[in-house]
Amino acid sequence: DGGITQSPKYLFRKEGQNVTLSCEQNLNHDAMYWYRQDPGQGLRLIYYSQIVNDFQKGDIAEGYSVSREKKESFPLTVTSAQKNPTAFYLCATRDGLNTEAFFGQGTRLTVV
Amino acid sequence: AQKVTQAQTEISVVEKEDVTLDCVYETRDTTYYLFWYKQPPSGELVFLIRRNSFDEQNEISGRYSWNFQKSTSSFNFTITASQVVDSAVYFCALTPLGQGGKLIFGQGTELSVKP
Numbered sequence: 001d002g003g004i005t006q007s008p009k010y011l012f013r014k015e016g017q018n019v020t021l022s023c024e025q026n027l028n029h030d031a032m033y034w035y036r037q038d039p040g041q042g043l044r045l046i047y048y049s050q051i052v053n054d055f056q057k058g059d060i061a062e063g064y065s066v067s068r069e070k071k072e073s074f075p076l077t078v079t080s081a082q083k084n085p086t087a088f089y090l091c092a093t094r095d096g097l098n099t100e101a102f103f104g105q106g107t108r109l110t111v112v
Numbered sequence: 113a114q115k116v117t118q119a120q121t122e123i124s125v126v127e128k129e130d131v132t133l134d135c136v137y138e139t140r141d142t143t144y145y146l147f148w149y150k151q152p153p154s155g156e157l158v159f160l161i162r163r164n165s166f167d168e169q170n171e172i173s174g175r176y177s178w179n180f181q182k183s184t185s186s187f188n189f190t191i192t193a194s195q196v197v198d199s200a201v202y203f204c205a206l207t208p209l210g211q212g213g214k215l216i217f218g219q220g221t222e223l224s225v226k227p
Binding site: 042098101103105106108 | 116118121145147149154155156157159162164203207209212213214215217218219220
């Protein structure tokens with residue numbers, strides 16, 4: 001089946017640790033995005049990539065890092081510099097401005 | 113500034129009632145795209161509709177309809193004869209031109225349909 005796979009579904013992190021969230025797609029879309037969702041709020045853009053080996057900061061990039069070594073993969077690392085990382089993280093892909101974005105099922109990250 | 117506002121945080125209706133979710137947007141671009149997404153409790157966002165800024169025709173899809181008015185910068189969503197399965201958080205979003213295709217989301221409206 002074509003789609004976006006995010007893993008893990010739930011992730012627990014100790015303070016001071018880096019963690020990496022996985023996002024894999026087989027839709028052959030060039031653009032990939034990471035969004036963060038906090039309770040009662042809309043989604044905010046962390047990073048995006050329009051092509052392999054290139055990515056740009058979104059609105060809330062501080063404390064996060066990404067890589068785009070393959071078209072299919074866009075992992076997000078939540079570093080210890082992120083002060084409040086507990087949130088729901090959604091990965092999305094898109095095949096052009098005039099098309100809809102497709103979303104993964106999300107990873108819920110909790111700092112313990 | 114580019115912004116999407118969904119003023120209704122929560123709406124509760126009884127099954128079979130009609131309900132309208134409001135969306136107001138701000139952008140200086142003349143070309144842009146508007147979207148509605150549904151987020152059920154599972155968390156994944158489900159695409160409902162896309163509109164470009166040059167197409168102000170209203171659209172109906174089954175029990176769902178959308179009213180796009182550029183004059184008031186609004187893109188409202190109406191569910192007719194609501195059902196319990198419509199309970200979810202609904203997001204309105206804007207894609208401006210030239211910003212990598214990012215979506216700017218409203219805060220979302222949580223719709224609860226009671227039997």
